[in-house]
Amino acid sequence: MTSPPSHLWLNALLQALQFVQSTWLGALYALGITDDSHGAPAWPWALRIAGENLVIDVALARQFAWMLAAIAFAIVCVLLAVCWRRAWRWLTAAAIGALILAPWPSPRLWLTAAVPTSFHTSPTGFTVDSIARGARVYSAQCAACHGVDGRGEGPRAATLRRWPPTMASALLSRRADGELFWHVLYGMRDDQGVTMPGFVGRLSDREVWAALDYMRVLSASAGMAAGGSWPVPIALPSMVVRCAGRPDRALSAWRGHQRVRVVAVDAAHPPPFEDPRFLTLLVRRGDAQATGPAAASVRKVATAATATTQRTPGEVTPLFGTRADCVADAPEAWQVFAQIAGAPASGLAGTEWLADRDGWLRALAPAGRRGWADGGLMCTTSISLQDGDKSSARDPLTATLREMDGDPVRFVKGGFVH
Ligand code: HEC
Structure with missing residues (x-):
């Protein structure tokens, strides 16, 4: 591209x-x-x-x-x-x-x-809740044909006249949201008849939008399994986050303003130091799974997030001045981020993701790597950055940030990304 x-x-x-x-x-x-x-x-x-x-x-x-x-x-x-x-x-x-x-x-x-809903946009806000609801709808209604992994090879697929498409592609972002919605509700057909059955009357509008949210997550994980990268940048799922001394608010509030680094932490992987270049958000496994002294420190950070009080409105201040800014406690977040990383939930801790200022997840540092290496960006164009100081020594995280900012996501509606 x-x-x-x-x-x-x-x-x-x-x-x-x-x-x-x-x-x-x-x-x-x-x-x-x-x-x-x-x-x-x-x-x-x-x-x-x-x-x-x-x-x-x-x-x-x-x-x-x-x-x-x-x-x-x-x-x-x-x-x-x-x-x-x-x-x-x-x-x-x-x-x-x-x-x-x-x-x-x-x-x-x-x-x-076109169809009547061609210009509809999803009302879900791509939240972790909606993705989790979509996962339930998907496994009950769609996985038989589309496959649990979204690659179109479910048990019923071989009996169909047309093979379901693989989601390890940019298919979902090439289509208008409202047309995907219509296709799921009213089905699809070709010259010889129905290719996919419609779900109108069986699923509510909300469930269909949720299933599409989940399919985007599946597309990221199917892409990771097939080629080690996301077919297109995926939106940073929104969820309620707790930040030091502030009322709970939705992660999407940062969209359009600030980059976000998401870090999966557990007992063995304590929170990283904060960095003023982005908001650092900790995703934790449920307390039940996390034990030991490091888990206690993670919990302490989370508790401090609600306890600290002096804050300048309009700015995010790190907890304790050194550790992560915000904590997400949505129980399903861990699972959703594991799928986006294409990693098993048990091996997720230590993984980091970077979202750009427009709210697109763009880069991933897998757990085993312990930090950022060159080439963290998941979906790049072949555009070369016109930075004059290429020769000057830069750490891999800075390089990834610059690459991300220099190559924003384009053509999202009814087109492909980049
Ligand atoms: C009986 C098998 C079957 C089931 C069940 C099924 N699909 Fe499909 N689906 C297909 C086939 C086959 C296609 C390809 C149709 C075509 O291109 O004409 C398809 C295509 C799609 C597409 C691509 C649409 C597009 O615009 O190209 C989406 C999205 C989709 N399905 C979502 C779902 C969701 C969500 C569910 C569950 C609520 C579901 N499907 C259930 C067989 C199925």
Whole structure:
């Protein structure tokens, strides 16, 4: 996957298309022209602009952008012609000329089938709770075909006409969230009939969104099992965290503001020292499993998190000035992070993850490695960083942070990442 500078304008184009289509949908809904479907305005047409096609075909995207520019130019010319009558001939000629010269890529290429929920976004917030609920739905309803590990090889898979897709791929992030939701509710079909059954009436909307959350975690762990990396960066799951002297709050509150380092700690792996470059969050195994003096120190850190009181509002202050900033106690968090690391729950302690400021998990330092080594970033482009001080000695964690910041996640909606 390369990321030439052309991808910058492409990213802007895709975001603009997404914005225009969803704002247009909101306006139609406000005017009462379209109804709602599953709790949000329903897309009333059978087609939408296929951002996912533009993203994989830069030549098509370029033609599409020129076409939009020509249409915009023609509209401006016509408006000017109306106001400035004396020049109307020239302006009309310019408008017609622009429209003739514009490339008109075939609509078959840049339009795709849409469903009423195409522009829906997941209401779950990708929380650990929702992922855990999704895991239960998945093992009861989906694993028979999709496989416990999400690689499409469940016991029923061989009896199907079409093999379920493997989740060890970027499939889930290539599709619009709302279309995945629709496919699970109403099933999928091809020319010869149903390929996947629908679950409407059997699962609630909430359960379907939760199953999709869990499938994203499965995709990360299936990717780890298949190739040792995540197919795409996965969002940092949100959960309630306790930080020194502050009321409990959701981890997602840091999204858009601060990098987060997550560290799995247990008796043998005490909390690391805090680092001002990111928020350090400890994920602990349930107290029942953690015993011994180091576990007691982990517990002490957690207790201090609620006990310390003097705090400057708006800033995160480390516990004791040296140890981790915040602690997560959600009982399922350990399991969820183990899956994301592709590690057994028993061998997770000592693992570290880094999330960028936009809330994407980007890098992983596995337990055995004891810290960061070069190449911690899980999903990179081949972009080379334009830093002048490459030669100066940098520790691997700093290198990973710089790489992460220099290569943000792009094209998330209806396209692929990077
Ligand atoms: C009877 C077997 C079967 C069951 C049960 C099943 N699936 Fe599928 N699933 C499939 C097949 C086959 C496909 C590929 C369909 C296709 O591409 O036409 C698929 C595709 C998908 C996709 C990809 C959709 C896309 O847009 O490409 C998702 C997501 C999915 N399934 C989720 C689920 C979830 C969630 C459940 C449980 C609630 C589930 N499936 C249960 C067989 C199954």
